[in-house]
Amino acid sequence: MSEKKMYVEKPASVIISRRTFLKIVGIGIAALAIGTYKLTDIIAQRNKYIKIRQAGQYKDDQIVRNQIAPASHLNRMIPKFYREFGEQPLSEITEELLHTHYEPRIKTFPLEV
Amino acid sequence: MTEVLRHPASSRIVHIVHMVCWYVLFVTGIITYFNLASDATKAWLMELHIYFAAVLTFITIAYVVVTPDRAFLFLKEILHWDKDTIAWWKNFGGYPYKFFGKYKFYKYFENLWFAKPGCPPQTKYNAGQKLLGLSVVASLLILGVTGWCLYFFPQALGKYWAATFFNWHVWVSIVVTLFVTCCHIPLVIINWPDFVSMFRLGSGTVPLEWAKHHNPKWVEKELVEITEKE
Numbered sequence: 001m002s003e004k005k006m007y008v009e010k011p012a013s014v015i016i017s018r019r020t021f022l023k024i025v026g027i028g029i030a031a032l033a034i035g036t037y038k039l040t041d042i043i044a045q046r047n048k049y050i051k052i053r054q055a056g057q058y059k060d061d062q063i064v065r066n067q068i069a070p071a072s073h074l075n076r077m078i079p080k081f082y083r084e085f086g087e088q089p090l091s092e093i094t095e096e097l098l099h100t101h102y103e104p105r106i107k108t109f110p111l112e113v
Numbered sequence: 114m115t116e117v118l119r120h121p122a123s124s125r126i127v128h129i130v131h132m133v134c135w136y137v138l139f140v141t142g143i144i145t146y147f148n149l150a151s152d153a154t155k156a157w158l159m160e161l162h163i164y165f166a167a168v169l170t171f172i173t174i175a176y177v178v179v180t181p182d183r184a185f186l187f188l189k190e191i192l193h194w195d196k197d198t199i200a201w202w203k204n205f206g207g208y209p210y211k212f213f214g215k216y217k218f219y220k221y222f223e224n225l226w227f228a229k230p231g232c233p234p235q236t237k238y239n240a241g242q243k244l245l246g247l248s249v250v251a252s253l254l255i256l257g258v259t260g261w262c263l264y265f266f267p268q269a270l271g272k273y274w275a276a277t278f279f280n281w282h283v284w285v286s287i288v289v290t291l292f293v294t295c296c297h298i299p300l301v302i303i304n305w306p307d308f309v310s311m312f313r314l315g316s317g318t319v320p321l322e323w324a325k326h327h328n329p330k331w332v333e334k335e336l337v338e339i340t341e342k343e
Binding site for chain 1: 115117152183185268269271324
């Protein structure tokens, strides 16, 4: 059995003193905490407006349900449309006006701002 | 021949996974950003982009969590800039002279500051490698934060921050990839023992003489001798 000489780096424990270790951990935690706080703050501010708007829309929706129609097919405008204009569902004029066609509209990255 | 362990197994695994993931992310990102494929292909490439980004994020965090000592030594090395590191930039470590000094046209440049021969003694990484290390660490942070924010909650960022994050994500990755492709890869292939120590199927060692020539301060101050029984 022969012996081979080799060199390796000193282990980190020899290079880092306890004080240095605490400094690094402290700076790391501070950076992480400030970054996370800032990020959550931005999100919270943005979500605040989204939630206010959402609440307003639900409120409007409830008003419509209570006062105009509890379901879309009970909307008074629909029978009126067929009675006065569209004849009956799937009639020629209804199909021409209301029928929709599918076309792919994939946007790979939806951030055109 | 006496060997020096330059790249331990953990660093080599991380380096290789980073390399593969980085270029897949770059190619998929570039094709999508510059609109070089059909919509369906771009959608698939973006899926691929996310999978590889997850692997890159995981391996980076795992490196810090599993081998914090290696991560610390790496950061310490790239953040340690002494007078010799600064002096390296005065003539780019003598690389212009090494590459072009033998050609006749070089006499027109030889009095310029960057054309002089010679290289001040360097630590484990030379000044150029330190700059590369810093840019890769910074770009991993920037690309990770911007990329995952854009993936998970672009609507919460709002128009301004979403656009800013997106532009940073694109242009930081392009600049760093150009730096790696045009400087790091050609130079490390020229420094063949370093390249071999990173990629061969064995230990990540370089010859002691090579290390003394390229990284004298590292050999002098940061290495300890061990004896291996064969």
